[in-house]
Amino acid sequence: xxxxxxxxxxxxxxxxxxxxxxxxxxxxxxxxxxxxxxxxxxxxxxxxxxxxxxxxxxxxxxxxxxxxxxxxxxxxxxxxxxxxxxxxxxxxxxxxxxxxxxxxxxxxxxxxxxxxxxxxxxxxxxxxxxxxxxxxxxxxxxxxxxxxxxxxxxxxxxxxxxxxxxxxxxxxxxxxxxxxxxxxxxxxxxxxxxxxxxxxxxxxxxxxxxxxxxxxxxxxxxxxxxxxxxxxxxxxxxxxxxxxxxxxxxxxxxxxxxxxxxxxxxxxxxxxxxxxxxxxxxxxxxxxxxxxxxxxxxxxxxxxxxxxxxxxxx
Numbered sequence: 001x002x003x004x005x006x007x008x009x010x011x012x013x014x015x016x017x018x019x020x021x022x023x024x025x026x027x028x029x030x031x032x033x034x035x036x037x038x039x040x041x042x043x044x045x046x047x048x049x050x051x052x053x054x055x056x057x058x059x060x061x062x063x064x065x066x067x068x069x070x071x072x073x074x075x076x077x078x079x080x081x082x083x084x085x086x087x088x089x090x091x092x093x094x095x096x097x098x099x100x101x102x103x104x105x106x107x108x109x110x111x112x113x114x115x116x117x118x119x120x121x122x123x124x125x126x127x128x129x130x131x132x133x134x135x136x137x138x139x140x141x142x143x144x145x146x147x148x149x150x151x152x153x154x155x156x157x158x159x160x161x162x163x164x165x166x167x168x169x170x171x172x173x174x175x176x177x178x179x180x181x182x183x184x185x186x187x188x189x190x191x192x193x194x195x196x197x198x199x200x201x202x203x204x205x206x207x208x209x210x211x212x213x214x215x216x217x218x219x220x221x222x223x224x225x226x227x228x229x230x231x232x233x234x235x236x237x238x239x240x241x242x243x244x245x246x247x248x249x250x251x252x253x254x255x256x257x258x259x260x261x262x263x264x265x266x267x268x269x270x271x272x273x274x275x276x277x278x279x280x281x282x283x284x285x286x287x288x289x290x291x292x293x294x295x296x297x298x299x300x301x302x303x304x305x306x307x308x309x310x311x312x313x314x
Contacts, residue, residue, distance in 0.1 A: 037049075037053040041053050042072070042073055047077050048073075048077065050069065050070075050073040051074050051077065054073055058070055058086075064098060067086060068087070068101075071090070071106075071109065072105070075297060076296060076297055076298070080110070081109075083109035084106050084109035087103075088102075097130040099129060099130075100129040100130035104123060104140045107119045107120075107121075107122030107123045107140060107141075107144065108299070111143070114305075116147050117148075119144045123140055123145075134164065134165065135170065136170075138157040138160050138161040138164070139157065139158065139161045142155075142157035143174075147302070155178055158175050162175070168200065169207055172194070173193070173197045176190040176194040176214075179193060180274070181273060181277065182277075184278055194211045195211060198211060206266065213270040213274070214270065261295050262298055265291045265294050265301055268294075269288070269300045272286075272287030272288045276311065282314060287304075289308065
């Protein structure tokens with residue numbers, strides 16, 4: 001799973017060993033969690049069974065990771081209210097930085113439901129609770145601020161996240177998207193940020209998708225990653241293909257799996273963004289509507305819905 005927000009890393013921070021290496025006992029606990037039905041079902045993109053397994057597992061003491069993955073599984077299913085409730089319960093029982101991450105996770109679920117104002121209040125609370133927190137809290141608030149129409153505030157959060165975690169591709173990906181949204185004159189800047197993201201994490205499929213959609217230059221890509229859609233994307237990129245319709249055709253060919261559906265949402269969001277910044281609102285609507293028609297709910301879906309609402313009906 002490679003969401004625009006680094007939610008999997010955020011959830012790893014909540015899990016047994018936290019964001020830093022723990023004791024041998026904590027490391028054993030983390031290994032056990034990684035092999036649990038909750039985690040394995042989520043990794044396999046079986047979100048219905050993952051939600052059930054994680055909710056069963058989170059009933060046992062000391063299972064914040066299971067609670068976090070339960071919340072995110074419900075998010076992927078579009079069950080935002082349940083996702084928010086589970087995260088809120090975690091925030092109430094978890095102190096400090098991990099508690100702030102639960103507050104942030106609750107804010108993302110509320111943002112998914114369309115309540116931007118309440119989502120921003122939760123994001124602000126997460127930052128106040130752990131002002132020196134990981135980059136993920138700031139990246140989450142950046143997305144909420146962007147949807148709320150406060151571009152400069154969103155950019156400020158992303159720059160802060162970048163200063164906190166310079167080894168992560170996530171801030172560069174977000175900066176690239178913001179540059180793309182800032183207008184056609186910033187497209188070159190967007191491509192630069194996407195390229196930096198690829199250099200930081202060469203096998204990050206999200207970074208490869210962003211570069212592939214936004215540049216007309218052939219890109220050098222690494223060995224294939226772990227899904228058939230990623231394999232097809234990488235093969236296409238290696239040949240130097242730049243036809244966006246060809247890219248979408250490849251994405252559609254693997255439809256039916258959540259992983260490929262997520263890639264399709266990414267592609268449609270980026271194509272819609274390019275069309276919108278070039279003044280082609282009709283094409284932008286088509287792309288955003290296609291993003292929302294996919295059988296999975298991601299933060300890209302939330303963005304597409306927000307942009308569709310912003311540009312209005314045809």
